[in-house]
Amino acid sequence: MLRLVVLISGGGSNLRALLEASEDAEFPARVVAIGADRDADGLAHGEEYGIPTFVVPFGAFPTREQWGAELLAQVRQWDADLVILSGFMRLLPPAVVSALAPNLLNTHPAYLPEFPGAHGVRDALAAGVSETGASVIVVDDGIDSGPIVAQRRVPVLPGDTESRLHDRIKLVERELLVQVVLDIANSHIDLKDL
Template sequence: MLRVVVLISGGGSNLRALLEATRDAEYPAHVVAVGADREAEGLAHAEAFGIPAFTVPYSSFPSREAWGDELLATIAEWQPDLVVLSGLMRLLPPAVVEALAPRLINTHPAYLPEFPGAHGVRDALAAGVAQTGASVIVVDTGVDTGPILAQERVPVLPDDTEHSLHERIKPVERRLLIDVVRGIADGSIGLGAASTP
């Protein structure tokens, strides 16, 4: 059974979808802890599912590196096989990425390498493209530049707003995340070749 720690910053909708998937006795992974970099609404999902939660507040540390050191130490206490970034709106320090790689994955609301960064949905609309998508990647020390594990196209409709487009991407992100975690757990998706140089 794959041991997963999920890190969030906000509402945790991907987290909830993953927790719901793990209710199935056939699903080969379980979430052992949920962490956040602030008091996040999504921690309520952990409570609802009886999952331990922790907070390592970014604002409590003098530097990103000091915060990262404490976050890494706290994650290590749970001995996860995989760490999932699920709406963690903060770049991890390189030392944290390197310590966890390649067992560190993230979802992104675009068809990478198109539209990386914090505003993938807005950037797709601004570019006037006919389609965008969702991706699940291995996290590296770049911005959304890691190896792609799964992705799927989502059409952009003529009357789409950033909100409406994002709302149609989110279910695809959730499904891809659940499938990728399952694939990592059952060995059909390998991470070995994705290690940080």
């Protein structure tokens, strides 16, 4: 059984998908803790599912490195097999990435390497492309530049707004993330080989 720690900054919709998948006794992974860099709405999922939560507020530390050291200390308490950044909107310091990689995953609302960064959906619309996508990657020290674990295309429809397109991408992100966790648990994906 894979032990997952999920880090969030917002509502935790991808986290919710993992929690719902793990309600099936056959699903080979369980979220053991939920962490955030702020008082995120998605922490309520922890209360609902009886999963411990922790917050390491970015602004409470004088440097990003000190914040990262405390975040890593919190994560390590849970003996996780995988750490998943799920809408976690902070760049991790290199020391944290090297401590957790390659078992450190992130979801991104674009078909990487297209449209990396915090505004992938907006950037895709601005570029006028006919399709974008969703990706699950191994986190490295770059911005959305790590090895791609899985991805799927999502069409951009006429009249799409950023919100409407992002909602469709999130559905695909959730499916991809749950499948990737399943494939890692069943040894169909070995993150060390990517």
